[in-house]
Amino acid sequence: MRIEDFDDLDRAILRELMRDGRITNAELSERVHLSPSACLRRTRALKESGVIAGYVALLDAGKAGLEGAAFVFVTLEQQGRAMLDAFERDAQRHPEITECHLLAGSADYLLRVVFRDSRDFERIHTDILTQMPGVSRVQSTLPLRTVKTTTVLPI
Secondary structure, eight states: OOGGGOOHHHHHHHHHHHHOTTOOHHHHHHHHTOOHHHHHHHHHHHHHTTSSOOOOOOOOTTTTTOOEEEEEEEEESOOOHHHHHHHHHHHHHOTTEEEEEEOSSSSSEEEEEEESSHHHHHHIIIIIGGGSTTEEEEEEEOOSOOSOOOOOOOO
């Protein structure tokens, strides 16, 4: 399904669930002005279609002891399919890497990495990032503060 396939009620349900995935069906149905049974039916259909991929708890990284984040540009020695696949498999193995994006541009990948402190980031850089398959260059950028972050999509 694509966004154009949703009606206003589907969009309202999705907006509410993106804000609070733990909302009860009774509260959700009240907020979107549907009967509980109709709301549950639509929510199940959205789950079955794959539009709702899952539910998670969002943690405060600082309170979880992960004070820092870095955006890391990675350039590989070459961009053959085997090299890309090996790098991506390895990226999946490291919980410190919270995002991995294949890029068009001067770097091959953009990673988001979380860490406890500068020593931890040095460990990640030395023992993980530079040791990943095919890596020829690693360039890190440290944000000074986060202005906006959201998981809510504009639907």
